[in-house]
Amino acid sequence: MDDRTSPEQDAGGARRGRGSAGGAAARRAARGGGGPGQSLTYIRRLIKPYEVLDEEGISLIEANADRVLEEIGIEFRDDAEALELWKEAGADIKGERVHFPKGLCRELLKSAPAQFTQHARNPARSVEIGGDNTVFVPVYGPPFVRDLDGNRRYATLEDFRNFVKLAYMAPSIHHSGGTVCEPVDVPVNKRHLDMVFSHMRYSDKPFMGSVTAPERAEDTVEMCRILFGKEFVDNNAVVVNLINANSPMVFDETMLGAAKVYARANQATIITPFILAGAMSPVTVAGTLTQVLAEVLAGAAFTQLVRPGAPVVFGTFASSISMQSGAPTFGTPEPSLVSFGAAQLARRLNLPFRTGGSLCASKIPDAQAAYESANTLNTTVLAGTNFVLHAAGWLEGGLSACYEKFMMDIDQLGMQQKMAEGVDLSENGQAMDAIAEVGPGSHYLGCNHTQANFQTAFYRSSIADNNSFEQWQAEGEKRAEERANLLARKWLETYEAPDLDPGIHDGLRDFMAKKKESMPDAFT
Template identity: 25%
Template sequence: MEFTKFFSQAEAERVHEASLEILENVGMLVRNPKALDIFEKNGCQVDRETMLVKFPRAVVEKARETFVPTYTFTAQDPKFDVTLPSNRPVVVTGSSAPNVIDPKTGEERRATSDDIANIAYLINELPGFDVFSISTLAEDAPEGQFSLSRFYPALKNCKKPVRSNTPNMNDLKVVLELGALIAGGEDKYRERPFINHHYCPVVSPLTFDVESTEAVIYLVEQGLPVYGTIVPNAGMTSPLSLMGTLVLGNAEFLGLATLIQMIRPGAPMIYAVLSTVADMRTGAYAPGAIETGMLQMGHTEMARYYNVPSGGYIGLTNAHTNDAQSGYETGMNTTAALLAGADLFNMGGLLGSLMAFDFGKAVIDNEIALMLKRLKKGYEYSEENLCLDLIAQVGPGGSYMDLDHTMKNMRTIAVLPKVATREMRRRWEDQGKPDAHSRAMKEATKILSKPNKSRFTEEMDAKVRAHFKGLVAGDAKWSL
């Protein structure tokens, strides 16, 4: 498949060269002591007083030699395993919003573990989503169980790959303990690590933080799945230039990738980004802007240059409700990224610049995801699919409606939406003129009103709750 390109091969090479210049001459501020040790041991120039690390070109190029072209998200149920890029587009929910749009009142409020349980079940049942990146925080988390109160209801109610992060090393190790308990032992968990970890260890511009970097180092050392997202914001933390932001973000990716490959050569990675351009009229964060899609396209080209999977937070919106803005920001940017060859799409369910999850938005995004997957599938070229015999059989003025060929293909050739309306206006009026959001909420209610057949068994749940005292309930329950 040919992809949309902004750059010639020579221009992509220049972006790479410019990134090397930044790493070699400007360097990166590295606040994590372990990372400083790793960089120094592997040939970087490390100033312990300033914590500045400079990367000789040869060091970065050596790391590039061990990049691998695939990344797998493992699930509790193997039928949900997905691998980049062969299963692209892999669609993931947006994650870690503090708030939720209450499905009863329509008002924004703090999210709870009950919301996570309901969202997990919904995502498990929506076929357009491949990975559940835990969509919200849990305001009701008991003291000392911040991360458990997110991962437990997620894993209890969703058999697809679950992805999220933790705020510190203690929480990370507790979450891994939960994974081992569910798997039936640490060895079994290591065979199929169904918790997928994600962090933003690089803070633009050109800075490694402490806690997230510590987590990435630990997980790479343990051979467990982890990747990072690069998040420059043009006009704020990167130059107010698409090319300048692309080059800075590319340098940051190479800095992180070099650290990972120094620890474990051949460790799988994703070139993941949320590169944005600030709205300089107010300084507002603008992940829904078309420039976010354009930057994703540019980073995706560089990912192909390095032969690694690509993607990130693409298809987000600044809209606070499921209106036209929400639809066109999500639709335009995901389509642009798909045509450029992106593999991973963190696009589902969030409104208001990643601040609030909305159940209706998730159902609508599922429909967009199915459209993206259909677009990726493309035409199925074959002599049989030219249908020449069929066209000759029906002839001019005939009908294809009652043919076996039509019956055979009617559910597979076209996406059959459950939210988008295709009825005549009179019927729509008779139904009360429902808008897309109300139709999406109706679909969410239909799904969530049924018993969750994928939840933990009673025996498994009892084992987990006996091990971790005082856990939140973690049950998917829905009533409107």
Template identity: 30%
Template sequence: MNAQSPRRSGGRAARRASRAAPLTQDIRPIRAGMQGGHYKPLSDQDVLRIHETALTALEQIGLIDAPQSGIDIMTSAGAILGEDGRLRFPRALVEDMLAKACKDITLCGRDTQYDLQLNGHRVHYGTAGAAVHMVDIDTNDYRDSTLQDLHDAARIAHQLDNIHFLQRPMVARDVTDNKEMDLNSIYACSSGTTKHIGVSFTDPAFVPDALEMLHMIAGGEQAWRDRPFVSNTNCFVVPPMKFATESCEVMEACIRGGMPVLLLSAGMAGATAPSTIAGAIVQATAECLAGMVYVNAIKPGHPAIFGTWPFGLDLRTGAMSVGSGEQALLSAGCAQMHKFYGLPGGAAAGASDSKLPDMQAGWEQMCSNVMAGLSGLNMVYEAAGMHASLLGFCHESLILGDDLIGQAQRCVRGIEVDDATLALEEIRSVCVGGPGHYLGTDATLSRMQKDHVYPTFGDRTSPKEWAEVGKPDLIAKAKARKEEILSTPASARFAPDLDQALRARFNIHLQP
């Protein structure tokens, strides 16, 4: 027995080392783009009624305040401008433009390994938002967010397997010039991650310089147009049923420049959208359908994400309730409408009303992240790091959110039923002349990595073991991981000659 012990011990050590090594893509239990769609809060009849009501709203009510360029574009396609200034959309026009719309979008990363395929029920989780504060976990205070905070968020997100894209999650409040803020946001995000990035522009006049910067980063205009790794998050409407004039002009410029767009309708149920969940979905759907007409009248088939983002409202106080069950239902219901149209879509989930990464944040973030994933939402925005009803962002919460989203993705993956997973022969071998348990069997060991998602920071030890290692705190572990990531050079940083050229052309505020 003793002679055999080293051999068995060595085998165990080898297995432990193997399990600790990064998993190859073919055996990872979760990954970007897994198929959701198992959860459907709306019946087929519900979906049809929402669709018909949205079309009626477009035909009878329409939208106002499009820029003159947009009026010309949409009326040339068949929209009708009324004497009241509202553009109305015949249902035949909407149907024609839906037929032309892009149904299969590739959101490129600067690195091809991070490309995202948006079709069907493929699910991707990432950041988003325009928080104006950072959560300081050492003092439990809020402070203004900065360009360095944005760059650090990009660097952290780059290292997190379950954060699949980075839409700018905060505003760089230390850059007071709007044009410089927009350009520096691109620089800060792109030098922090090679995953796909989403940014906004405050003025259409800023887009040409932004495109010039992106051409430089990509290696030329054609290289950029072949693989646009940044998309424009565009709040093209100001609900209810009004176009956002300058944002529409930004969208037109971005489309001409080959940039994918997120058509974002962000009404607040009870304030700028109907208070009912169904009514808020109707309005968001109608507004985004108008956006699809707009985009495809400019350039048929241009990549545009159907961004129905209705938010919940606490009707007692007027405060946003992004962490509510109603919010989870809003986003899941919107995902069903995206699938009805066969369009790549996105909505908000995973944000919290809690001010800190605490238990309230945990239940709020998990509830909507799971429901959005199960519904097959292609792009789950604001899925990690967002607090205080979108006013605050927290780096440590972003890191913990990676663990949380890992568990949400395991729910999205669902239950596989086949001969191997039904395990009849395994049950037979264990129960008939076997050890009477499944610990250490070949089947258990062979599937422990393929079937199970293990938390990085979540603690599954016993109270005794937890005490023996100093009662580690979840937030402290996330802070240590943050410091570890930020203490090493960013792998996405630009080559020295490119960085020098960018700094010579643009006023870059980040220190080299």
């Protein structure tokens, strides 16, 4: 299964300032109730990343990856320009297979930034990708949705817009994402225009671009120039884009074409081997890490051949397969170890890192979905991941985007954001005045410190029911997914679009109309 099409895909400052969401947010706050709450900025982690490899282990993986690059090579298929660029850089070209002298890729990657800003049209929503920062991003690529009426069906453009709206309203989602679901009711050759426009119109958070064809990547860049201004786009990253290796050890012409478009425009790419271990990589953690590193080194270095300094992210999508059925599995130990190890390798390369999310194989938002998603998400955060794709809404191995799962996931993301703040060691955090006031044998419920901190002391879930059995019964005995369903409906009913400059809006609409008129509809 290709990562692009199912589990993973598919005037400057003054003008941008007028596109902010401040007015709509203020109106929601004034109404009170029913809203999603105050938006959170991207995470600045204060907890150290967890590491599974010592120096000897990580050096071994790096040495093995160098052997793969030099002795086995990586194929760059159906792209003569890519092969010529590698030849000029000193690689050995044999047909479409590129063999890399030891150290070549790492030397090229010295021009890639360790951290970069992805600008949003509302500057307050811009995110820092890299370093100690974590950005949560919605699900990407499902052709199906599980809708609010409990039906599994093909996704539509209305579903796409709904997920963009929910991500915009979600405090713990920092990014609008990309192909949050595949709107199959729109022609294949035109739907990228509607998707990119939806991110620009219905949200003011950062977003991802189209990669399903080089010309669709070009359209994304042109729409960004309308939204942000041409000069601003040339000098700043305003869109992040998913470039998948066709594992094992192949980059095809579609991904290479999109990567070239975005790198030349100085826009960010995430080079991601799509790994189902046992099918697309070896069954072992060390073997998978070796292949992941080799593929990322080749793909990320290629972006620097196209334009030195273009932002690039070390990505990995790691899962294993059932050796009985061949189906992908999630939330299991081995992919977690791959994610931990890959994060270490990314830090060694001084590149931002992407992995993980709230992944599961369950067909409905049940206990299996919760366990598998929690196992994956905990690993993702503890690994020190910078860009977390599929953080909310993923179901059925990425084949479905689910409204209830989306709401349940964003609740968990809020908890992870709290976790990443670490331990408060300020005077208030030490709470010595509370300990002295209460003394032995009493309780803290009424002390001054508790009264001053009770509203923010603990994370309060928007989904979990912590009331008595009797109260739960009186309120209809609702399951978690039922509460999530009601919350999603409430948010969509109260949604208000962020302001967008009318001139920019009309410019985007005109561009889309001309592009659509230039070609007949195609559904394949």
